[in-house]
């Protein structure tokens with residue numbers, strides 16, 4: 001009888017259970033875990049109730065980025081004039097964008113499906129529910145026993161309070177399938193999803209109002225970057241209503257009316273609720289198996305993504321660690337290597353490059369200034385704020401902002417923040433430097449690539465500010 005390698009609680013033969021691994025959810029984390037585990041010879045089943053690829057591929061990162069590309073053309077058309085181009089009056093057809101996006105998403109889903117199947121994993125196209133530490137019930141009633149269960153059910157939009165007319169609002173899920181481009185849209189929220197949609201709808205021609213109960217954007221980002229983004233997006237025509245919430249949504253003959261808690265009424269064709277996401281833990285059978293949740297309702301896991309039930313693991317958004325695709329993929333990979341490949345490793349969540357595909361774009365890796373200060377670091381701060389070479393001829397008012405946070409005693413770079421054209425692509429490379437612990441001196445001795453926007457990063461000489469204040473809080477390593 002074959003026996004799999006692994007550090008599991010029970011070194012049982014593979015014949016004891018129907019499968020070695022049952023994955024619930026074929027999104028970023030689940031697919032990676034299933035493929036790697038199957039590659040080690042594990043017998044794997046993956047249940048998916050919707051479409052293979054999960055949020056990222058079907059209704060997240062990928063379609064969103066395709067929309068962002070579409071939304072950047074109007075500015076390109078304008079910029080072209082300064083370089084001698086005459087561009088006729090551009091027209092835009094929303095339904096062409098939706099149709100072409102759908103074709104690409106279908107192609108990707110098929111690629112995910114065939115790559116998964118090539119590894120030998122079996123896709124079960126239905127909802128699955130846990131019935132015990134080793135038991136999963138499929139929607140058709142079949143019971144499958146598994147040596148290990150991996151919960152990779154992701155997250156879903158938070159709909160907030162059950163206000164009157166909430167069902168009249170859409171979420172990001174529906175935004176990818178709107179029949180027409182809304183002339184006016186109200187977006188509730190100030191996180192990256194709300195702002196990316198605000199930016200792209202505005203660029204495509206919608207009148208956009210962002211409603212947010214707080215005072216600023218992007219809570220977990222550097223305050224200075226978030227403030228600059230607010231100014232820049234306002235300059236692109238997005239209206240921000242801070243310090244208010246939506247009390248009710250009403251349907252009228254002319255569209256939707258939003259009643260704000262300060263008594264005002266706003267009108268729009270669509271209302272989008274983008275006030276965060278919640279882990280998909282409801283109806284998964286977690287309580288039946290005794291799987292513990294944390295205070296936020298996410299599955300509580302240890303550094304190996306193991307729950308309190310030794311045979312049940314969880315990865316990705318359902319664990320609410322860092323809710324991004326590459327993180328879910330890493331967690332799924334680490335799980336499969338550790339449990340099935342006899343190659344244990346853990347994911348480092350401390351340095352995750354992140355982008356916000358707004359206009360202007362943001363790219364970030366490492367600590368924000370407020371996080372660094374709260375952790376007691378003494379900082380040297382370097383900043384640059386300039387017009388890129390392209391803007392000289394295009395006449396665009398867009399600027400590029402960069403901010404470098406350096407730990408004063410060690411000169412290690414703790415955080416890099418970019419805002420402007422190409423910020424996302426650049427920050428991925430900077431992530432490598434920070435991962436290997438680069439110091440300011442390492443940045444300085446790197447030869448610039450000229451002419452480029454990124455060269456400013458290695459030519460920052462003058463300290464914008466430094467803080468000699470001793471640490472008030474115990475330093476936490478990044």
Ligand SMILES: Cc1cc2nc3c(=O)[nH]c(=O)nc-3n(C[C@H](O)[C@H](O)[C@H](O)COP(=O)(O)OP(=O)(O)OC[C@H]3O[C@@H](n4cnc5c(N)ncnc54)[C@H](O)[C@@H]3O)c2cc1C
Nearest residue numbers: 025027028029049054055056060128154316317323324325
């Ligand atoms: C609009 C939007 C934009 C985003 N943009 C980015 C971005 O630019 N970059 C980035 O890194 N991340 C982005 N994200 C986040 C990213 O999509 C998620 O972090 C990632 O998809 C999480 O992967 P996952 O495997 O945890 O879950 P998911 O990809 O959500 O997969 C979970 C799967 O489980 C299935 N499922 C749930 N319950 C069951 C069940 N009981 N039985 C069977 N199947 C079930 C679901 O149908 C789903 O397919 C974005 C998200 C959204 C919503």
